[in-house]
Amino acid sequence: MEAVKHVPWLYNFRSSEGFIVIVVSIAIFTDVFIYGMIVPIVPIALVKRAGAREEEAQSWVSILLAVYGATLLVGSPLFGYFADHCRLRKLPFIVGLIALGASTGLFVVARSLPVLIIARGLQGFSGAAVWVVGLAIIADNVPPDRVAEAMGHTSIALTWGALLGPTIGGVMYEKLGYYGTFAIPAGLIMVDVVLRFAMIEESGAIQPDKAGLDATIEGYQRHMYGTFVRQEDEYSGYFSSGEDTASEQGLLLIRASNPCFDHPRLVYEKRATIFDLLRTPRLPLALIATVVMAVIFSALETTLPLFVMDTFKWSSSGAGLIFTITAIPSFAGVYVGKLIGRSGARIPGLFAFTIAAISWISMRFVKNNTAADITLLIILLLAQGVSIVFVEIIAMTEVSQVVDDYEADFPGAFGDKTPVAQAYALFNMAFAGGQLLGPILAGGTRVWAGWNTMTLVIGLVCGCTAIPVGLFSGAPLRHAEDNRDDEAVNLSSIVMRGYDGKFYATGHLPHDKFDNPEPDSFEIFTPYKGTTLFSMPLHHSCSELLAKFLDYSVGTTPSSYLGVLFRALRSFHDEASKVYRGKIKYGRITKQQGQFWYPTISTKSFAYDPFFTSPELLNYYQNLPEIEQVPEEDNDCKVCYIKATLETDPFSKLPPELLMMILIHLPVQSIRNLRHASVAITRLRLPGSFWKEKLKRDMPWLWDFPYQEAEQTSRNLNWRKIFNDIYIGSQGNGRSPFLSLANRHRVWRICEQIAPRYADFQAEREMVEARG
Template sequence: MESTKPWLHKIRASESFVVIVVTIAIFTDVFIYGMVVPIIPVALVERVGAREEDAQYWVSVLLAVYGATLLIGSPLFGWFADHSRYRKLPFVIGLLALGASTLLFIVARSMVLLIIARGLQGFSAAGVWVVGLAIVVDNVPPERVGEAMGQTTIGMTWGFLLGPTIGGIMYERLGFYGTFMIPVALIALDVILRFAIIEVPRTAQNSGPTFNSQAIDSQADAYNTIIRPESQSPQARNTCTGIEQHCDEQTSLLRSSTPCARPPRLGKQKHATIFSLLKSPRLPLACMATIVMAVITAALETTIPLYVMETFGWSSGGAGLIFVASSIPSFAGVLIGRFIDRIGVRIPAALAFSASACAWILMRLVNKNTTADIILLTALLFILGLAVVTVEVTAMTEASQVVGDYEIENPGAFGEKSPVAQTYALFNMAFAGGQLLGPILAGAMRVRAGWAAMTLVLGVLCAVTAVPIGLFSGAWPKRVEVEAERDG
């Protein structure tokens, strides 16, 4: 009945709208996260009363707290999302944590409140990334998941690009309180959009995680081999026809091929779990790549603002603007995603880590306040930004492919609760581990061993990571192989 459908139902339940909402949610989270990066070193001294010589230490502590709560919140949101009737509920809970975090940043005049605010921000990020990416996978066909993940990096790009830049400039022009006008407006928009999503109950979808038409076709073929229509009674055939008709209606609504009812299986079958996916090297390697990528990102955020202030004599505005160089390459996320959908993740990921290794090692040459050094730093940050977005898209795509490919090889292995959100929880936990380790590693090395030693160690870390990624990470997606076999 068309009249009973919610307002703008077709748009609000569409694939495009879901991707847009998740992208804006990621943008809001990353923008607010990045906005405080150039502000914190100054706010620590002026508002909290920390000593200037201790600023690097407290910046590292706050970033580590963010990583710790992201690490704790990711499995909680993953389990909650996979066992909820609606994924939108944990998605909104993450938004509430972001609002509370922003409020605490505004009123904080003690180190304790700043730590709590940064912790809530990490908890919010867990909800955005784990639940948001799971919602994308639910609503996007598998052959376009890489492209969709690339589209979400646009939100991340603008967040990293505008967050530090606008944060630093607004802090200088409008003061501390004026800086938070834009975050408050973004949170208000995010509230409207997250509630606007129309999500079909998980039970109606039979908790199907992905648009895995090949897996469904293989299940149907296997089922028809055991029980053929000609061997069924008229009543049984009528029942199956009714189920198929109902599934077709659900498929049209969801724009997916996820069945509303699975064919019955003979005997008892023990369902696979998230731990079954870890037996293959693909998911552990994706997590390892994510950890190193997060270490790179956190190291940049921890050391670059203070380093350019000290080396080039820049203000917080200049420290924010330098991140433009590392954010611009993320606009290529969609193209990278399409490329990965065609050839797999192995080559792009290995090249990204190799380029990161060269960039970090060369960054030790930036040590004087000269135009040449500024240009060199800008170019190296651009390379690192391109490498980071490539690794992010490959890791996010690999996480979704691991679940879908396992179901192709083992039809019905997960029963009615596929662990797609828990898989992204592992991805997020890996990122959180890097966010926790990165500030500690980079901050401590820069203080105790110096800038040159820090950049050398991070370069070697990237070079070492490129080896197993290039040798053992996922090759061509199983879906491509299945399609090739069927078309042949």
């Protein structure tokens, strides 16, 4: 059976988070650049090529802008719905590219007003596709805690595309004529074509041979997984070759009937829609912030050029270059995104709208053609640029976070796919509405009441927006008690039993020790300001070891003991390499060292034994050949340093002392034998459709999260990516490592034996260091 058609060329690179962000950012830059480039040449094209009279040129320019806005407003919900209901978002993304290419081509050949109108309309559809689908693709492929950072890249693309488009368009027309103006857009579109087609969404990377898979499922049910009982009343269509008929309904969590574990599984009930999100305060508030951001941006475009030309007697070129000042802060977009990702939207949003209000109101003090007033204007425009960058990233990030948090609160409410594209459609419509409102509000107020009143009105709009943003945006605040007055801590503060029945060691790590924890840096108290909860998943067999290790008999234990245990367990993490640093985040399964690793709040992770909740897999591995152990007296060995030849080798990064202890238990003093023995038995042939349908019921260890709010652990997990990774690896074709469950099981077995020795080793070393 040939179950996998092929693995795409450069699959890892083309499906990587960084490449996807670059593709979307370049798509946004291309769209905004071409839109802006058309602006200075449209009046000329109307008169010289389309035959419009000069006195009608301004009216036709307004009509073309209105056509663009109308198609943007109409296209946004259409592309949002399309993207949320098609298998791959890449398809509508490419449709938008086709619309952009057709629009640019029509502008090149246009010699009539209808053709120009059609070209501008297609440009609006293209903008809708880029913004709605592109941002949804980022939200799908970037972990939630790094979405804001990714949006920083899109903010840079938006700002500089809007700035460079009109400038370069005017220069190109003067130097190369009408046709020569489109040389750069043609080049950008060709680059965009290559990148959009090269991008791979994880959910569509590998397509299984469904006929072959269906033919093997019965065998797996009969022979390998006899305890999996099909329940017709609740799982209709689960093993059908057609589409899952139940997928047309919504989802509701109930308890599983499997007695081996207590874990929720899914049945189908009413499905939520985008309108349910609009009933929450956060999404409407994010849309209001988007409208105000667009008002700020368009108000500057409408009023600032005429103001500086009248006040400072600048030329039109100088008036255009003044916008470069507002674009400078966009270079910090990535760092702003990181800040928002760490601190949330509330405080940065309050800061952004506050400085926007202050800077707008302060613009009334720019009155004369003096160096002091010019300097003041530059400072105020820099502040405006900072506020725009903050609000852009906050608004774009909040839209996806609202969807994610709703899914976390009501798991499965949206069915198989969250309506993140429809949410971004609302974002795009809000931005378009702000662009329409800004010129009317700013231009009309300045004409009827003057510059000072106009700046006051816009400043008050920003100030009024700052209040609800500062109070209600971002995730709800969690209040914690400050309880740090005990020298020793009760056992309940150290070990938790999760709702799944398993044990977790917990602690609180001060922020300043977050990246490089030491034993004494743990504070085992209830949460308090300045610390982050740290949860450590424990192998089920380690409960007895932990009891001995922490000395339960006295009921209390120093925090440093848990720190030593942490150091013993964290040795399974790749400390020497920064390749995976930052990729193991809260609420997400991450693939590392050829295995799926448990996520924690920190960037550290630990292997977790899956056999506790999957007796079928436990039985399978119990029947595998055992690795012989070295006799107890034969413990004199040297650490063998070898160069790892397999990326799946989980042993190459262990500390020397821990590696030496493992080697004691091998018949030959080389880690290579253990690695090869484990790799040889990790190629299970598990049919993809089996895991796709049974994943959440029969392999809960893939997403159980060691945290007090474990019932919300299913959010933001890309189940299709997990399915693809398992499926590819199960074919044994050498192109992708499998779960390496045998490695993990044996590592834990050995860890149980050497952990006390490792603790003694650490204690001896600390005593020697203290004496020295």
